[in-house]
Amino acid sequence: MKQIYAFESQEEYMKHLNTIEKFSEKLKVYQHVLEEKYALATLPKGIVWTSMNLATTFFSEIPVPAYTNGDVIYISPDLSAWRRLLVEQLEGQDISEIEDFYAHCSDDYLFTILAQELTHHSNLFIEEYNGDTKLNTWFEEGMCNYLSRKHLLDHAEFKEVTNIEVELVEIFKDKYGQHSLDEFESNFPQSRNLSGRMFDYWRSYLIVEFLVEVRANQDLDWIFNEYNNWDRAGRTIPLLEHFEMENFFN
CATH class of the missing domain: 1.10.390 (Neutral Protease; domain 2)
Known part of the structure; x- marks a missing residue:
């Protein structure tokens, strides 16, 4: 899969580079699981790593910055932005334990969202x-x-x-x-x-x-x-x- 970087500044790209590299390596491991157990035969053409704003306003109007469009996965690696978005799901409801989970969710949780997009390519x-x-x-x-x-x-x-x-x-x-x-x-x-x-x-x-x-x-x-x-x-x-x-x- 090609890795495409779509950020509006080099500073923003560098801010997320460690996460991108970490996720890319973890995705290779999960890819092998899908190939061995879940009939993944054809990979997407690539992943577009981008900002929350570009993912939801420029590349698409989908309000969640992780999706597959054709043969390309789009995702934001910005954990802080994801935490804010996940809390936003609650619509101001006073659910402190859920708000706390989303406000402090790990990058492991964020990675499952990327992995989910790859799983869609299974032939199952x-x-x-x-x-x-x-x-x-x-x-x-x-x-x-x-x-x-x-x-x-x-x-x-x-x-x-x-x-x-x-x-x-x-x-x-x-x-x-x-x-x-x-x-x-x-x-x-x-x-x-x-x-x-x-x-x-x-x-x-x-x-x-x-x-x-x-x-x-x-x-x-x-x-x-x-x-x-x-x-x-x-x-x-x-x-x-x-x-x-x-x-x-x-």
Whole structure:
């Protein structure tokens, strides 16, 4: 993968160089995990390392500075900016323990976000596009999030992040939870604010985490076999219904 640096000054580039180099080396290790276990065969063309501002206003209007556009991953390595953004998700809610976690989150947590973007390139995912909208986005997004966290966080960190997102879904379900996860991407034009978008990512992760950890007793082969069975059967019902998860948050 090519490494592209898109900062507005050499000073800003130098400020983040150590993080970029550290993440680049760690990503090579995680890449091998994906290749050996999760059918990663074709790498993205490159990674664009850039600022929070450029990622969310110049290269895209997505309010989160980590995404894949075509065959290129865009991400900001600015941990301080990420901490501010993650706290912003709370919309001023008085949730001191969650605010404290986000305000002091480690670069290990930030690295899982980059790793998640690489996981999207796995050939395990068989989703299709309907126009510009990807179908069954919840499964791929949730699984990419789950795999990166499961492999890269220790057990305590993994459980802490999971419990935080359980609480966030409970807090915001009345405000943002009036649609099915089958409508994951179609909901975004109506919810361009940060928390509205993140709500579906939280839900997608929690469904996949439950499927793997509880329903399948950590048997990922069973999960992907069911996923492929659903596809081969002609997708006659929504994937959420196939996994009997359509009422998970009720």
